[in-house]
Amino acid sequence: MNRIALVDCNNFFCSCERVFNPALQGKPVVVLSNNDGCIISRSEEAKAIGIPMGAPLHEQQEVIRKHGVHVFSSNYTLYGDMSARVMSILRDEVPAMEVYSIDEAFLQLPNNFSEEHARALRAKILQWTGIPVCIGIGSTKLLAKLANRHAKKNKALTGGVFDLTHYWDPDGIMAETPTDGLWGVGKNLALRLKGMGIKTALDFQHADPAAIRKSMGVVGERLFRELNGIPCLALEEMPPDRKGVMASRSFGSPVESLEELEEALANHVARASEKVRRFGLLVTRMEVFLQTNRFKKDEPQYSPGIGITLDRPTHSTSELMIAARTLLKRIYRPGYLYKKTGIQLVNLVDEDAYQPGLFDTPKSRIDVDKIVDELNRRLGDPKNPVITRASQGTERSASGGSERKAWKMKSERHSPHYTTDWNELPEAKG
DNA sequence: TCTGGGGTCCTAGGACCC
DNA sequence: TCTGGGGTCCTAGGACCC
Structure with a gap:
């Protein structure tokens, strides 16, 4: 049986x-x-005294003072470093793994990997890094997530490790899991499911697939299958190419003038373009947005966004800044109190694959096959092409994107190098 | 007074093409 | 009454995740 573990710090x-x-x-x-x-x-301890996830700090000041809660600004340099330590231990344990987020990884388990192995692994991570983790094991990613949730919720009972694939009463677990406890089911989908009389994971598991498909589309169907032990989500050992880079910040106090917004944008462009360069990418489209304070219902709201497809791909900060300024002027209206602004750099292309002239006509139709041939000609041996066209109609639909999605650089497969960018985030204050 | 930031995927609708 | 139909690309917006 396929067994996947989710290790979650x-x-x-x-x-x-x-x-x-x-x-x-x-x-x-x-x-x-x-x-x-x-x-x-x-x-x-903070959870136990009722501090909710995502709560605004100012709403919790009373509780914090009363219970002597220790409060820290985030320090992503530290977290990135600790994450790397945990991941490197995991990497040595299994044949394949996917780093899913800064604090989570999916592991492909070998057949002989027992629950005892998992417990030993957990102990090792704690001993070597000081980080406590929980481990859930299931036959799909979604079920591994579910097992992990159970391990975490019942830590005293499970010791932080739970193997759903060998548990005697999986239905019992399903029955006690509300649908929004499932990975990929949020508030809205849970509401939709409830409308169909589906309240728990068990209900969902035994629902009518046709009805799920009709009401929730492919997303629902995928969840349904994963929940029934049919894998739909592959382990992605190599992170796919980045689709976009975003930079945004809220203002401490609201901003009104164009100059101040421009200054903030300059900052965002610098950070985002730096990131793009580090990934070896070029930008073909830029978007700029502004937001007034959405929490102030009585203040006039204006939250525009605008995008532009660039004449020519670039990663130059100054070129992008010119574009950002132009866009800002188009959406800026005086008289509003702006709370947040940001940019998105999207439709990224690989720097190495880019040859001047080939992508410079974004508005016209592009003959992909012709470009593939041309690129291979420029790159050398046409008998052994460096670039191939991805097959159309793969499982992950090939629709809905630019022609660049159809590209795959063969060489990428040989550079399984993954660096997180958490180190680039600001240091903690104070 | 104070309310994060950075991602992904999917869908629907319009423009455009033949 | 009934208005071609199938395809791609682009964009906006929704939903979810950490």
């Missing part, structure tokens, strides 16, 4: 802070978002 950011400050063990700890606005990580 517990309260990751808080746990990281504790590694370097052991006196925090057993005490309530929270870590804040970028601008110290929201609580994005909570220790068990």
Whole structure:
């Protein structure tokens, strides 16, 4: 049987802070978002006193004072480093794995990997890094997630490890899991399911597939299959190419003038284009957006966005800045209090694949086959093409994107190099 | 007073083409 | 009454995730 484990670090950011400050063990700890606005990580003790995930800091000040909660600004350099340590331990354990996020990884388990192995692995990670993890095992990614959820929710009972593939009463687990406890089911889908009389994972598992398909499309069908042990989500050992890069920030106090917005945008363009260069990519489209304060219902709201397809792909900060300024002027209206602004760089192309002239006509239709031939001619031996066209109609639909999606550089497959960019994020304040 | 930032995928509708 | 139909590309917006 296919067995996948999901290893998930517990309260990751808080746990990281504790590694370097052991006196925090057993005490309530929270870590804040970028601008110290929201609580994005909570220790068990902080959860126990009722601090909700994502809560604005100012709403919790009372509780924090009363219980002596330790509050930290986020320190992504630290978290990125701790993450790398955990991942490198995991990498040595299994033939294949997918780093899913800063604090999670899916592992492809060998046949002989028992629950005891998982417990030993958990102990090793704790001993070597100081980070507690939970491990869930299932026959699909979604079921591994579900198993992990159970391991975490019943830590005293499970010891942080739960193997759904060998559990005697899987239906019992399904029955006690509400649909929105499933990976990929949020508030809205849960509501839709409820409308069909589906309240638990067990209901969902035994639902009518045709009805699911009709009401929730391919997303629903995929969830349904994964839940029934039919894998639809592959383990992605190599992270796919980045589709876009975004940079945005909220203002501490609202901003009104074009000049201030321009200054903020200059910052965003610098950060985002730096990232694009580091990935070895070029930008073909840029979008700029503004937002007034959505929480102030009584203030006039204006949250425009605008995009432009560039004449020619670039990763130059100054070129992108010119585009950003132009776009900003088109959407800027005086008289509003802007709370946030940002940019998105999208339709990214590989720098190495780009040859001047080939992509410079974004508005016209492009004959992909012709370009493939031309690129291969320029790159050398046409008998052994470096570039191939991805087959159309693969499982992940080939529709809905630019012609660039049809490209695959063969050489990419030989450079399984994955660097996270967390190190680039700002240091914690104070 | 104070309310994060960065992603992915899917769908629907319009423009355009033959 | 009934208005061609099938395809691609682009964009906006929704939903979800960490």
